[in-house]
Amino acid sequence: MNSRQAQVAIHITAVLFGLTGIFGELIQGSATLITAGRAAFATVTLLLFIGHAGHRIQWPARSAWGALILAGTLLAIHWATFFVAVKIGGIAIATLGFASFPAFITLLEGFLFHERTRPSEWLVVILVTLGLVLVTPSFNFQDKATTGLAWAVLSGLTFALFTLANRKAVTGMSGRELACWENAVVAALTLPWCFTEFAALRPIDWLWVFTLGVFCTALSHSLLVSSLAKLKARTAGIVIALEPVYAILFAAILFAQYPSMRALLGGALIVGAIVWSGLQRPNAKTGTGDRTAPRR
Template structure:
């Protein structure tokens, strides 16, 4: 269990650093395209070394793989757009609302009403997000908050649809194909959605984003998941905003206001409650 706890803590810290890459002087489309490319290359060579990549199986389930890949593309693009238009705190905290959207989607699919804990947690999340929204803020910051919520919604759809794929394919195959879809879906936008990364240091950080923050984090999460419960792993990953906000304050001097702390505690607490309701 110790190895699993170490792995999931490292995964949560790495996951929390992802928002920092939104501070690069590059369009979210370029950031996401590079992220998918370097992650796919890493996963391919990893699979070539240890095995596990089954493209025949992927071909038989190409439609859901493409759908989830497109959802992942939008989730990443909107997340980095939220970072750039609002800030890291707002982007990560609005993303942390995804368990609420997941519960709603599951309730719709099951044609059932949410239980009392889910309704209460949902109400807390709505209030907390309302506290984050500054209607007097300039248009970009307000729009960045809305975009952050759509990122969480896209991730909820992604999680619901991707879960069924694990019944037919190994996770490394799913992740590899989804990252290829991310790259392909970004290509039509790169010609006019600038700026493109220009400095060598920017490309270096994009390699880190794809290799470490995406491919390595994915493997650490899977390693931890094989030794810990899914609820425990989800609980650690839900702490992403804590790490992201701390990193942003230390590295970029972004302020941590009392309002952010209070709303953050409400969102994270309610999200953890939703994650631990054990709704299937």
């Protein structure tokens, strides 16, 4: 893959990430079912990708299982809460609420790792917070959209924790292998809670779950990993920050879900803050590579 192909790949990745909420809306099933099906199909697909590349997947060392289970648990909660947000609040609200995760990463890095937070990073936190205030339909949790936004912010928080957990995750594993094992943990954790629900799925729902797991999870991660061989992680992050834009566009076209002007302004603040943050000079704590890049 050359640099031009890597640029195309990372934009395809952002589009696939943006489609995640669309499938959450389309699939007639619980958030747990969607999470379990997505993880199961992603695990099988990643195993096939790894095998096709001529590699043998490593069985993690006993000492690595604690980190894998922690990361997989956080990923399962992140996905499940995101799909609850989609079901309750709609695609735009869910995606914009989730987009708050960079602010949580900034706050948690300082708290958990005792790392100095730069003034520019505090500015991102402030802008994201203002954006969330504007996105909030009302400050009444009887409002479904507000409840959906709360679930979406919880999804952003757990994704931030998942991202930080990956900083301490298994070493000596490729990004695809790590993603494969984490998806396997998600499937193992969620399938027992919704196994009987799969029998009631319509054929079209099976297709949507398959597409979500194969294309929006396994393929998108593989494209992200491949593009990072030619692109800087912060460059990839800027493109991935466009996910809410794609999600809102798809929701408007497919479901006629149009956010209010106030929500759009809040979304512009959130996305703009993330993009601006990505344009800043990286410091030692951010690193590069597929472990630190955004991954859905």
